[in-house]
Amino acid sequence: MNILHCLKSFLFTxxxxxxxxxxxxxxxxxxxxSKQISWLEDELKVKLFVRSTRQLTLTESGQRLYGKVIKLFDELEQVKSIASTEHLVPHGTIQLYLTVTPAIPYLTxxxxxxxxxxxxxKMDILVGSEDLSTYQHPFDLAISFDAIKHPKLLCNKLFSIRRKIYASPDYINKHGSPKTIEDLANYNCLINTLYSLQNKWIFNKKVIHVNGNFKSNSADILKQAAIEGIGLIWTPSFSVLKEIQEGQLVPVLPDDVSPEIALYSIYPKHLADATKIRLLMDFFYTKALQDRISEG
Structure with missing residues (x-):
């Protein structure tokens, strides 16, 4: 058997x-x-896993090998990077896991x-709401609002965004535009029930309690309601970028924004130097700056 293939199977296991x-x-x-792992154990003359019906646990020898294999594949990636530019064209599949619901259309x-x-x-995009710290779903790169700690994962800030208020031109024509954030109490505000904030809209200077007759845990549904003139929406600009460009939504109180909210990139340690992952993260960051949805 090919020992590199077996080591890769061990790493993914x-x-x-x-x-x-x-x-x-x-x-x-x-x-x-299973045959690859058994061959590897025979070849190295060590037991790598303690197998049970409920879980798979590394032995001490397995833990030592895991650390060495990560370094080995990191060095292999560095060797590949020495190749000429024409051979550095990224290729292969990227498994992208998205948990940031409002950002899904933009990141897609x-x-x-x-x-x-x-x-x-090739892109394989999975959308979910699993706690990434459990690392139950294999992925090459995940984007989340939550910073996590996991011994097999790296977590870094990708970029920051702010929530802002938007409304349809029809809504503003009918009801006028609020002059201050305190005026929001007199407007129909669309409530996002996905997050614990719900009827609390947080701005740099204060917390405003809002009310409205339309609630949803879906950013897309709330956006559609705002487009139809139901009320004001408080959301990151990346979730309404297209609608702003097309004039379906307009900013309201543009100087009143939420505190910075970080988006994090999360990826397995053994992919830390993978060219395609680095390029994708850099691409997301650069585009967010170009589209003015992030301040870095």
């Missing part, structure tokens, strides 16, 4: 937490992966633009 999950990620059968759009710039890249 540890990261994914089970033979079956690792096999799915690597697109091989569980039996083949950027992912498509990234593929157009790098046509050898």
């Amino acid at each position: 540890v990261d994914c937490g089970s033979f079956s999950a690792a096999a799915r990620t690597l697109y091989i059968s569980p039996s083949k992966l 759009q950027l992912s498509i633009q990234f593929m157009q710039e790098y046509p050898k890249i």
Whole structure:
């Protein structure tokens, strides 16, 4: 057997937490992966896992090997990076996991633009709300509002955004525009029930309690309600960028914004130097600055 293939299967088994999950990620059968691990144990003359019906646990030898394998694949990535520019064209599949509901349309759009710039890249986008600190779903890169700590993952700030108020031109024509954030008490405000804030809109200077006759845990539904003139929406600008450009929504009290909210990039440690992951993160960051939805 190819020892590098077996070491890769070992690495993914540890990261994914089970033979079956690792096999799915690597697109091989569980039996083949199991044979690779058994061959590796025979070749190294050590037991790598303590197997039980409930969980898969690394032995001390397995833990030592895991650390060395991560370094090995990091060095292999560095060796690849020495190649000439024409061989550095990123390729392969990126498994992108998105938990930031309001940002999904925007990040999807950027992912498509990234593929157009790098046509050898394939995207596999999964949307969910799982706690990423459990690392139950294998991914190459995740984007989250939550900073996490996990021994197998790296977490870094990608960029920051702010929530702002928007409304349709029709709503402003009918009801006028508030002059101050205190005036929001006299307007119909669309309430996002996904987050604990709900009827509290937070600005740099104070917290404003708002009320309205329309609630949802979906950013897309609230956006549609705002477009239809139901009320004011408080949301990050990336979630309404297209609607602003098309004139369906306009800023309200543009100087009154929320405190900075960080978006984090989360990725496995063994992919820290992977060219395609670095390029995608840089692409997201650069586009966010160009689109003026982030201050860095």
